[in-house]
Amino acid sequence: MPSKAIESLDEWLARAEEVLLEQHEQALSPSSSGAWEGVKHEWTVSLGSFELGLGALLDRLSCRPGRWILIAEDARRSYRFWQALAFEDGSLVVEAASGIGCPDSERLSPQAEDLLVELGWDAPDPPSSPNWRRIEATTSPDISGVAAQAVRTLHEVFELADKDRVLLELFASPRRGRTPASECLPDDDASLEEAAPRRGFQPTTEEWADYYRQLFPSHANPRNSFEVWKYATTATATAEGFWAARQQALSEWESEFGDDRQGWPCSHPPAILCHEGIARAACLGCTWIAGGEDEGELQTAARRHSSDHGDALSSRS
Secondary structure, three states, rough: OOHHHHHHHHHHHHHHHHHHHHHHHHHHHHHHHHOOOOEEEEEEEEEEHHHHHHHHHHHHHHEEEEEEEEEEEOOOOOOOEEEEEOOOOOOEEEEEEEOOOOOOOOOOOOHHHHHHHHOOEEEOOOEEEEEEEEEEEEOOOOOOHHHHHHHHHHHHOOOOOOOEEEEEEEEEEEOOOOOOOOOOOOOOHHHHHHHHHOOOOOOOOOOOOHHHHHHHHOOOOOOEEEEEEEEHHHHHHHHHHHHHHHHHHHHHHHHHOOOOOHOOOOOEEEEEEEOOOOEEEEEOOOOOOOOOOOOOHHHHHHHHHHHHHOOOOEOOO
């Protein structure tokens, strides 16, 4: 008779296959994905079953059309998670939670971070890359290596046992465009370089363009294909996120002081903006934004910017 572990494995892989078949049309036709946005499929398995089936599932996701997202988190601690983005051409991006932006009790210890380095993870680079990351920029990803790294991370870094429950989420993304593999151009191929120059993402008329240029000053001169991809995806999302936070803070300010700037108590109201656990000093009167080591430094920077324009008012968060 089959063991309980194998039975559990078969059940969750069958469930995953149902999700893949159900979302097949969306994965093939992003233009028709409007009705699918936000649809996620969730179920729980033991870590032991997850370990047995992860390689097979990643292989299915990488071979199927569409762009797929798989998230596995500790059922008891949502801040301990591993996630994968499988692109339509087979390339993979996987991440492990860092705890950046979480309370101190939820952050990883220095020993855990050292272990992540030993396991081959690339260190976080906030705000654009707040998690530990691995990039398989190829149409033939190392599925077995990715799966083994994920399991060791869950076991050794996040300290889950085989019987611990893991919450799984699987869904398709309607986005299309550049992938890690498509950005890997041979350095010695002039024709490819001419056809697809590595110039990164250049914001122009977007309302958050000034934020992008300040947060990512090196975007115009990416050093490699991965940076091209990063500036066009995660960096863009970060700039948009901080701009949305700024607009929300501006709306709250105007509800208190009105939308006529002549009547404001100061022309450059200071603010502290937060996006995905990262804070930045900003201004509600212009598009200035800056970083800092801690909240006190951010508040000082925001007030200094305001005072440089003849204002004197406490920062708002």
